[in-house]
Amino acid sequence: xxxSKRIPTDGGSGLVQTPFADLSSDGLPAASVTLPADITTxxxxxxxxxxxxxxxxxxxxxxxxxxxxVKNFVGIGLPEKEQLAKAMQRACGTGGTVKNGxxxxxxxxxxxxxxxxxxxxxxxxFAGG
Numbered sequence: 001x002x003x004s005k006r007i008p009t010d011g012g013s014g015l016v017q018t019p020f021a022d023l024s025s026d027g028l029p030a031a032s033v034t035l036p037a038d039i040t041t042x043x044x045x046x047x048x049x050x051x052x053x054x055x056x057x058x059x060x061x062x063x064x065x066x067x068x069x070v071k072n073f074v075g076i077g078l079p080e081k082e083q084l085a086k087a088m089q090r091a092c093g094t095g096g097t098v099k100n101g102x103x104x105x106x107x108x109x110x111x112x113x114x115x116x117x118x119x120x121x122x123x124x125x126f127a128g129g
Contacts, residue, residue, distance in 0.1 A: 049121055050075070050121050051073070051075065051122060051123065052074070052122070052124075052125055053070055053072060053073055053117050053122045053123065053124055054072045055068065055069070055070055055110050055113055055125065055127065056069045056127050057069075057110060058128070065106070066108045067104050067105065067106060068105040068106075068108060068110055068113055069105075070102060070103040070105075070117070071101070071102040071103075073101070078098065081098050081101070081103055082098050084117075085097065085103045087116050087120075088103065088109070088112070091115070092112045092113070094107050110126060114126070
């Protein structure tokens with residue numbers, strides 16, 4: 001049985017030929033970088049959406065009172081949920097709490113809560129009735 005010739009893959013002497021080795025940039029125009037007119041250097045990069053958050057209006061088990069519940073946060077811890085809850089309470093002028101990983105705001109305040117979540121770069125989704 002004859003041994004096959006192995007090709008080195010470590011970048012040694014067998015792989016020194018490149019198709020671009022004989023090319024030169026003589027006679028080519030100088031490279032210039034121009035930005036399109038719609039790109040300015042003063043704009044901030046857009047922040048990425050941080051995920052979906054479901055907004056529900058719930059009455060069941062609350063003595064007939066309506067509560068706005070925000071749930072299904074992904075990648076957000078309890079301290080940040082508490083900060084969001086405080087911002088929602090101030091914007092809505094009502095009370096609220098963080099329970100079982102959900103934010104609960106007293107009353108039907110879905111529009112105000114959605115605005116706060118949009119400002120925090122979440123994608124609010126109205127769910128339920």
